[in-house]
Amino acid sequence: MTKEKIFCANCKNCTVIRQHESEPDKYVLRVKCQLRKWVKRSGEEKLYKYFTVARRIMDECEDYVESGELFPYIKNLRKELPIKDEIYSTKEQ
Numbered sequence: 001m002t003k004e005k006i007f008c009a010n011c012k013n014c015t016v017i018r019q020h021e022s023e024p025d026k027y028v029l030r031v032k033c034q035l036r037k038w039v040k041r042s043g044e045e046k047l048y049k050y051f052t053v054a055r056r057i058m059d060e061c062e063d064y065v066e067s068g069e070l071f072p073y074i075k076n077l078r079k080e081l082p083i084k085d086e087i088y089s090t091k092e093q
């Protein structure tokens, strides 16, 4: 039997944050594991670009807290995610 993969995007510990760039009214979206389970080799916390969140897959994670039914959530998420890193503005258009 093959073990199901864990999609971090469907875990309550996976959150989206705003990261401000050099201009204070501009920001990009990043995802982070609230439990700091994503780390670089250096041990530093790793954040990922929001548009890649559906690719954050763990073979196992004891802290996975399912936030909803996986399917069709992941399928819909993949359709709705931006296709590249986007810069957002806090200013009204």
Ligand code: SF4
Pocket (backbone or CB within 6 Å): 006, 007, 008, 009, 011, 012, 013, 014, 032, 033, 034, 035, 037, 038, 058, 061, 062, 063, 064, 065
């Ligand atoms: S707790 Fe585990 S499954 Fe949840 S976001 Fe962090 S690494 Fe992913």
